[in-house]
Amino acid sequence: MTITSDEEVLGGEPRIEGTRIAVRHVAGKVIDAGHPPAYVADQLDCSLASVYEALSYYYDNPEEMRAADRANAAAFERVRDSSIKPKEPIS
Template identity: 65%
Template structure:
């Protein structure tokens, strides 16, 4: 098991090797969502050891993970700001 990065998968964000499950995805469920590691492993079809290894990587690289989160938030804000808005109804 290991954490890997590939520019063609998840935009280069760290993920569990052999999957499309990102480190931030696991951390969001366990750290932010309060789900147990066992529940996350079951829901994402992972080994419990993979979840713990992912969380270890997350905490060992917390600043990098926060930078990915900021970049992701900025990208969503740009898309949200440039997306088409529905016309207001004519009164």
């Protein structure tokens, strides 16, 4: 197990090798949502060791994780701004 990055997968965001599970997703489920690591491992169908490795990477690389959060937020805004919007109601 290891954490890897590849521009071809998840836009280069750090992830658990051999999966599309981003470190940021694991951290969000454990830290932000308060789920136990064993529960997260079960839900993501990965090993408990992978969850702990992702958490370790998250804490060891705070600047990279903040940059990933900013990039994700910017991508979300671009998609939201370009999405089809409902027509204005006729008054």
